[in-house]
Amino acid sequence: MARPWDEVATALVVERGDALSRYAYLLTGSVDDAADLVQDALVRTFGTPRLGLTLPRAEAYVRRAILNQVIDRSRRDGTWRRVRHLAAAPSSVDSPNAATDERLDLLERIRALPPRQAACIVLRYYEDLTVDGIAAVLGISSGAVKRYLSDGLHALASSLDPAATRAARTGGDHVST
Incomplete structure (x- = not known):
């Protein structure tokens, strides 16, 4: 005789397992890490x-557990991130498709954001949640979500086009004569 929580677990894996894996992948950038996160x-x-x-x-519990694990892993790996460029050369893959390059580049830039900013960006633009929905999922205030979204979008914009960001801060491109 199956207990109700067993049925819920089975239904969650069958109905929402792929969505949970995609969510974890967006936060990690690795299919293997995403699968491990979902399983954990x-x-x-x-x-x-x-x-x-x-x-x-x-599903909300599982998504929160995935996010918490990403944040915890980010804290643990913080030291490695600061020195890893000294130990290994970055790998690069040439792609014949510019759209693929842009998508992969954006994904990499999102993963370079602090974990809460990345989570807010993913929840807002991938999961299409409202600010209040993101606040409920993350257990933080709506104001904090707005701040994380603003900071994250600003960081993404400046990393994609540093010249435009400088021009916007200084009031545009003015040529002095």
Whole structure:
């Protein structure tokens, strides 16, 4: 006889497993890391029986567990990020398709953002959540979400076109004669 939380876990994996994997991939950039994150989040959520867990609530728990793991991993790996350029040359892959290059470049730039900024950007523009929805998922205030979105979008814009960002800050391109 299946218990209700078992049924919810099974339904979540069957119905929303791909979406959870895509969400984790957007936060990590690695299919393997994303799969590990989803698995760990499912174990954390369903490792012990939880009464009264509905499918939407379970998905919210799993998404929050994924995000928390990304943030925790980012904190642990902070030292490595500061020195990794000294140990290894970055790998690059040439692509015949400029759109693919731009998409991969943007994905890399999102992953370079601080974890909460990246999470807000992904939740807003991939999950299409409102500011209040993001605040509820992350357990932070709407004002904090707005700040993370603003800072994240500014960082992305300046990394994509530093000259335009400088011009916008100085009031435009003025040529002195």
